[in-house]
Amino acid sequence: MVSEKTVERLSLYRRILQQLRVEGKETIMSHELANILHIKPAQVRRDIMQLGYSGIPNSGYRIRPLLESIANFLDSPLPQSAVLVGVGHLGLALLANFAGRWRQLAIRAAFDKDPAKIGQTFHGCRCYAMSDLSKIIAETKSVVGILAIPGEGAQSVCDLLVQSGVSGILNFSPLRIKVPDNVFVEHVDLSATFEKVSFFARRMKLYSEEEKWKVENETTEGEYETLTTNQ
């Protein structure tokens, strides 16, 4: 019933509001959040509406209870656990950023097929053998699996995760994995993203040069028009 985009934005609102509260701010208006995120105020209001929280006309939203509403909506009563598969460069970066720091989704275990890594601890997270996957997922009650491996093995690892009871997968591999209907997958495809940015960067450059050209010639056209139609 609630869209993915709304959930993403609620997460952004929370992060901003937490910061603002630290700075001593007590209320916020939809257009302030909108300006920070470069979206429209109506979007902010509509998202917040879905929380069931009401603001005060002419004053905005009180930050404290709004944060509570967001937490109530987004967060599980109990903190949730995740496991990471693939302790390569990307996996390590994820552990460095999210191993302990994140209250809501803590990465509790890592897995790799490289025997040299098994048994080691990376950024406070222990690395296990792939054969321990099911057992550890059950022990940690993990609901999310993070795939940070090259495409080849992704589908079989994914199947293993699903069999072990995971209901969400964050897939950094370039492969589009197949999962049952009752499992959520988010693809983060860095090389596709790179290509996209590269494409639009070039396009923006071309576009702005074309605009520049237009503006240069518009003056002439404008003069011509005022001379002839003189409206």
Added chain:
Amino acid sequence: MVSEKTVERLSLYRRILQQLRVEGKETIMSHELANILHIKPAQVRRDIMQLGYSGIPNSGYRIRPLLESIANFLDSPLPQSAVLVGVGHLGLALLANFAGRWRQLAIRAAFDKDPAKIGQTFHGCRCYAMSDLSKIIAETKSVVGILAIPGEGAQSVCDLLVQSGVSGILNFSPLRIKVPDNVFVEHVDLSATFEKVSFFARRMKLYSEEEKWKVENETTEGEYETLTTNQ
């Protein structure tokens, strides 16, 4: 005129087609690509239509010229350069995966404020001081900047990148940066993504349990209905 989503998918088609060509496949049909990506065949055809390339009814698309059309559409005549700002864990992971390997968008230089990193080479990419940013961007003719730094400095670094002539930014920082209209920004917000996956994972679990409950009771309801309405 072409949407971001279409560009992303074209990039995915290319990667798949390149693999299939290596495996000796010469033609492909829209429903094959669609099955691999879990989308509808009409979507594939529509995307390919935008390239101006035509398939053959009852045979599908010839892979070789289709790949050429995609390259023609997505790629710049000259390979494009990018610079990376922030050689932390994430920056290193990006360098490891994309420093040399990527024909289309090569990361040509890295920057960091940590003096210990300046002058070093990471995965074949040299790290410079922030003060060299403009100079190096000009020298390498970079069109894309990659921000892999914490939120605090993101806006000022972004402004620097834009001033230096970059027209695309790939932002891994949690800050929503502000850029002129003629600069393209893609946000990859890992913590928001984590929260999203966590949210929907929980929701999927709840939903599938509810479904299970329904199915268990449906039998009874079904029997009841056949007994009463007997349609």
Added chain:
DNA sequence: TTTTACTTGTGAAATATTGAACAAATTTAT
């Protein structure tokens, strides 16, 4: 107290994206 100015909540319009469906085209089989 009354007025003014401003903000929320939300229906309705606008826009963007996807999906269904079918004519036209082409290959294969008869």
Added chain:
DNA sequence: ATAAATTTGTTCAATATTTCACAAGTAAAA
């Protein structure tokens, strides 16, 4: 050569998402 089967290109419908616009409400000012 003809018919049957299948796939493309594309239009139109369906769905999803965003934006507009305004009534209703509230605080501050007069």
